[in-house]
Amino acid sequence: MKKGIIIASIIVVITPIVKVIFTVKKCRRQRKKAIAFFHPYTNTDGGGERVLWCSVKGIQELSPDLDCVVYTGDPDASPETLTARAVDRFGVTLPYPPKVVHLYKRKWIDDTTYPRFTLIGRCLGSVYLSWEAFCKLVPIYYFDTSGHAFTFPIAKLFGCKVICYIHYPTITLDMLSGGKAPTPLMYDNDPEVAESIMPSRYKVLYYTFLSWLYGKVGSCADVAMVNSSWTRAHINKLWRIPNRTFRVYPPCDTTELQELPLERSAVPPKIISVAPFRPEKAHNLKLEAFALVIKSLDLSLPMPILQFVGSCQNEAEERRLQKLKDRAIELKVDDHVEFYKNVARNEVVQFLGGAIAGLHAMTDEHFGISIVEYMAAGAIPIAHNSAGPKTDIISTEDGIQVGYLARYVEEYADAMLQVIWMPENERLEMAAAARQRATRFSAQRFYRHYKAVVQRVLCHSKD
Missing domain, CATH: 3.40.50.2000 (Glycogen Phosphorylase B;)
Structure with missing residues (x-):
């Protein structure tokens, strides 16, 4: 009886591991000659989306032989609508429409899904969402343009080279000293936590643990671009890959x-x-x-x-x-x-x-x-x-x-x-x-610096 329970327990533990290994091997064999941009929200009208479309354009100009793919959770997104949106909203004319891979588990990175422990919830949710992405298409190059560093190890698992553009660190140094959440969250922090000493202390421990994880996953990037001196200082401190981290100012629409x-x-x-x-x-x-x-x-x-x-x-x-x-x-x-x-x-x-x-x-x-x-x-x-x-x-x-x-x-x-x-x-x-x-x-300076950085990975992979 006991032997049967032990065998059953081993089977329960091993079965999902075997499934993961089988899935990864199968998907890696079907890897496409493509660069895929992980950007679940392609309808935000913000600077992050501008960087996405300028990044896509830069790659299309630099390596036209690579398929450009966008992982998006927007159900109405299509190659045609995204191409038109890049022009209408940001004045970015793409050489040709990108391919689209739809993601249906985007809710797992939505703040509203996690009333408590929002930060770690979104981080783990991004892992789940990236798994969906890679099960649908595995590219040679994986490009995160939306700040989901916890997806990097998954991309490595599927055999991808990892490129990223960081707009805002998921963890900042301020959080480690005072328990202050990053700016987008500070307006929604629970006042009981903010005003109470003990929860704040626990929160610092929570952020310290997250910062350690963030440093580990971030260091998986083959090359990282950051948008400012301030962001670079935080990323260098946390990821500790200064030789692979480059400041590339975002493309600003200055010509018009x-x-x-x-x-x-x-x-x-x-x-x-x-x-x-x-x-x-x-x-x-x-x-x-x-x-x-x-x-x-x-x-x-x-x-x-x-x-x-x-x-x-x-x-x-x-x-x-x-x-x-x-x-x-x-x-x-x-x-x-x-x-x-x-x-x-x-x-x-x-x-x-x-x-x-x-x-x-x-x-x-x-x-x-x-x-x-x-x-x-x-x-x-x-x-x-x-x-x-x-x-x-x-x-x-x-x-x-x-x-x-x-x-x-x-x-x-x-x-x-x-x-x-x-x-x-x-x-x-x-x-x-x-x-x-x-x-x-200017956008012209962005393209020049961006292409110089990206080529470090593209050329290295061809050698």
Whole structure:
């Protein structure tokens, strides 16, 4: 009887292992001459999606013999719709449509799936999702463009070379010292945990364990690209592969924007905010700062207009937008605030061409593509005094200030007032310097640096 139980237990344990080994061997034999991009959400309108399409284009130009495949969880995605989206939303024209592999287990990387332990839940969920991806198609090269480092060991298991572009570290060094979640999560942290000492201590242990895991899986990358000096510092500390980690600034749409005239009407002065209606973008801070500006101005003068331009991808973001509109009414500035949702790229360009200043307020923004777009368009940037904007973007050009850094409501209000009151010749001088600095982050520079890094893996594999 006992012997039978032992044999049955061994069979129960061994059977799934054998199935995994058999599946991996079978899929590896069917490996395609392709590079597959792991990007489960291809409808976000953010900088991450821009990097995806520029990355696809770069590979198609560099190695046209490789099939480009996109792993996506969007059910309506097709080669034609994704190609059209790349052009319509980001102005990226692909040489030919990418192939599409649909993923149906995307919910396992959704924050809402994990009310508690969201971070580790999403990490493990990405492993499950990548397993689905590789069971459908195994490429020679696996390219993660959405920050799912826990998929790297699975890609290695299936025999892939791993390339990644990191926008924001899953674990940051701040989390290890104070238990603070990364920026996208800090707005949703349980207040009981944030205010209690003991849970916070446990949270530091939790993050320390995760950081160790994150370092192990991240080190599986054959080559890693990061979008800023701030991101590189974190990744080098955690992954410890500095010889395989390269800073490649994200592609910013500067060519079209730089054609906009720097001289523009300032009656009324228009201030713009281009950002998805998500909590980390801190729209309320911008609105409250603008309310202080309105209170500070003489009512006999033309009042400035604040334009919120952004995307809403789900009901939560729709509710957030409505709350923002309600807040504008409470602050009595609704007559001076305009909201534009899910507008086409050409309309965004028109808005940028009429603005004298652009607002950015995300804490620890890894880079800040919107800031560069403000600069290229001739709108004076007012950005959060942290991370990418502070270390890489807002500086001087030929000794001329190119924008403002702020952290608190009052600082944002002061910066907006400075731009509004600035003499036209001084504004034009600053706008010209900002436009010149924006060329450092152009798509052309991205493609040049990106191809140089990717070739390290492509050439190595051919040897």
